[in-house]
Amino acid sequence: MSTTLSTTKPAEIRRRREPKVPRSNAGSIAGIIGAAVLAIAIIAAVAAPLISGFDPNAQKLASRLLAPFSYGRDGLLHLLGTDQYGRDIFTRILYGGRVSLSIGLVTASLAAVIGIGIGTLGGYREGKLGAAVRGVLDIQTAFPFLVIAIAVVGVIGANVLTIIVVLTLWTWLPFARLSFSLAQALKRADYVKAARSAGASDGWILFRHLLPNMAPALLVVWTFVVAQVIIAESGLSFLGLGIQPPTATWGSSVSDGRDYISTAWWVAIMPGIVISIVTLAINLLGDALRDRFDPQLQVGA
């Protein structure tokens, strides 16, 4: 960080300093914790068969709805209890992470690429292209997303690919909207004007000035979208449109457990807690990344 600082002009240093806000190390510690939790979640999902000996889809109807830390009919310990089919909840959370995390990360990244690409172009160029992008964004805003999702999933069937496509169609919008308005505003910033009058190409301006400046806000959106997608998948499950069973996902586990919330709370709450923890970790990581790559540090570089 200090090396970056030393190469920037004094005026830029003053610009980027934040007002009276202490910059503690708490942020980076939280970021490390977030990264660690996310890493553990990913490793646990990948290494699921090594961690648990249970088959995630094997039903033991005789051992259904067992509380956490209880033993099944076969004498095996169910760490987080069993669900309505007598399946081990801990195991299903491990395996569910594979699907939920992939859907979350892939969808958010795909949506980011599409959304930022379209939004930035539209906002930077303005004119006819900008109007066209705005038009598309208006269409999308008026898009009753769930109806499309229900129609598509109902017709094509719910598999990982359909769900990613449907959720991407929905989540590219915040990226596009934000980058549209950011690009529109940044275009008028003095340093961009300066760069353009100095003869910088559009590509140079986009990649050296616009995108780095837009990144922090977009990164926050990205972390938000990852979490949102994991939750949206549970919403689709709630409407009967999630990933088809018996494949475990965190969202569908929460959704399927909702009927037992007053009789066997762990069925819905355990995967729910995992969603919360992982979401929290992703967000902490996002915040830390934003602080780390504060764009204004690179403006003058």
Place this chain on the structure above:
Amino acid sequence: MKKSTARAGILAVVAGVLMAASTFTAYGQDSTVRVAFGALPAVLDPFQAATPPYSIANRAIYSYVTQVSATPDGKVETTPGIAESWSQINPTTWEFKLRAGLAFSNGEPLDAAAVKASADYLLNPENAKGLLGALSMIAGVTVVDAATVRFETKTPDGIFPRRLAALAVVPPVAFMADPQKFMAAPIGSGPWMVEKWVPNESLTLVPNPDTVGAEPKSDRLEFRAIPEASGRIAALQSGGVDIAQGIPSDQVASLINDFNIVDKVEPGSWQMTIYQEAGPLNDKRVRQALNYAVDKELLLEAVMGGYGAVSQGQVVPEGVTGYCPDVKAYPYDPEKAKALLAEAGYAPGELTFDFQSPSGFVTNDRALAEATAAMLSEVGVNTNIKFLELSTFQDAYRNQSKRAPIFAWRLTTAPFMTADLSARWYLSGATTHPTGYSNPQFDQDYATWQSEGEEKGLAALCNGIALVREDAPTLFGLNLPVLYASNKNVTGFELGVEGDPRFEAVEVGN
């Protein structure tokens, strides 16, 4: 003088307040029965369907030519409705005598002309009514006199009077003026009259003093649609409603101490079509293996909480006309299943089938499919479950080409309570649920049953049903329960033999 005036004034005010209070209390005592359903009909159309959700509202508003009731020995019989008696004049002609002096709540007479008008409207294909298929054996209706009406059928139908338990009668003048408008504010001769109707959402009913049957005991009946099961249970527990329909069977245990559970084995069932004209499922041994592989008792116990019944190698449950007591379910025998698969030449894990199941519109449909799939995998048959929403399901039900090798369905025989609908699927060239299955002996047995009458011809039918069980075009599953829960202070709540609720005797105590 002044004092007494003042006193009189005070008295008057007090009296006024008391009166107001008493009317207020009287209004408070106005007994309203509130009921939560998973779904209410989209339109109060008496000719659209005779099954829930339509039948739930229609039974309250309209009355029917006949009724189907339970007999003390657990069977069903046809009992009087608008008609008090009937007789068969020749094999295809039935004459119905109507009860005298009946009228609709708008004053129109409820007579033979009204019955004919109702039937004619339903039978006109232009009107495209959902019940047409169920009553299309009717060839014509003639009015003999105001209290006598004759029905001609296309072919002899031994239980024809029972068919008319699906024929609601509407006041012809009011109805024909504008059927669509009529259905927004319908008039019938049933126990209740419509006070307020919000399609799909709520229906408020008040007693009809001139009803054909018994007059309701409560002052008001309110139906509400609450799609989520947990929402209906919460509404019941919070006192928002007095009765809730569609209680998930595995939730019964948590309610049974505080509420009354009212249940009935539905006259329909949840089964899987597994016949294929080619491929592994064309082999009888494979189909039998699937039947042996599923532990129906465990399904019933674990998924249905013990409510309902195991289907006994046939679609309909005990009590329905055409039930064969001597035909039994395939026992749970995974070893035999594996042996049969081996005999047919399939190694464990070699067979993988797509498995279509209803999603969200049949009691516990998703859970039943998941549990069944898990049982099949125990004997080495893999499945890919595909859940279908309502209209896709209907499409697959009617079209062989859109159907997966394993296709779970649910159908009720209500309101007729006879096995003929389900038996018809096994006929060669069946059209409503075509499978390609064919067994000439069964065709012959079915024809005998139809011509000899459903009671006399039972032996023939059961001979055929036993053959079908052996051929196993169906993976026989369960007969599903209808489950209601009511507050402890609710009395007189009953389910008809077909599983629809009756609210006439319902009272809510304190």
Place this chain on the structure above:
Amino acid sequence: MPMNTQLPEWLFVGLRTLASFVVVVWGLSTLLFFILRINGDPAALLAGPYATPDQVGLVRRELGLDSSLFVQYITFLGDTARLHFGDSYQLRQPALNAVLDRVPASLLLAFAGIALAALIAIPAGIYAAVHRGSKRGQLIVALTLVGQSVPGFVLGVLLIRWFSVGIPIFPSFGFDGPLSLVLPTVTFAAFLAARQTRLIRTYMLEELSRDYIMVAQANGYGPFRVLFKHALRNVAIPVIALLGIDFGVYFGGAVIVEVVFAWPGIGRLMVDGVLQRDFPLVQAAIFVIAVTVFIVSRLVDLVSNQIDPRLRTSA
């Protein structure tokens, strides 16, 4: 365009707005027209389980579904252009009326939820930005994370268990009176508030790190005045845009809240319409939602332009 010079500006803008609206509705309707017809059969659904294939065919003809897809589409375009959506298959009444009946309940819940969320999120977001790094600021951020990670239906079910069943204060279902609005509003607002708080905090942080704030501070203006005079005005634009988007979010996602609380909104009607392939109903609902969201997004633009005239574009 020569017309450009002849027409007064307001009329030109009005016509352009109308044109883009027509394109929106046309695009949406066309997409759904074809998706919904890939499979599923509304006629089989209406004809009932006893119907023979002939009878199903009759119903299909009655619904006008027996002609070729192309002919159906042309007919549909013509009808839609005249706002004739036809009768809902299931409800047997003009589809548009059925949808319009649901509008009040939907609008009420949407506005109540967005208002409640904004009431929480705007002060919370600004506070969390100004007091970034403080315990309370971090607590707010933590709460937004929790808020974002609870699925709406779980919160709804829990609220019902606590405040309808546990302590019977609020009705758990339906739309009768102000009390019945509370739980659905809270459920919907919780999701929005979490997300709005976070975004408002971000906008505010960006704003606070800009030059003019530094300059103002250097010139001795107190932080309070600086904040409210400059930063807030700049933050207002993205926040208003956000509220506008959230309005669209209602129609996109509140169906879950509507299902949990048996709320008679458009979302449930439309989902039922899709599941039953009630084409006229779905198309009418799409139209009504598009009109509503469109009006709101125009209002948002209008308000934004009032606040910051620089955003007025002539393109």
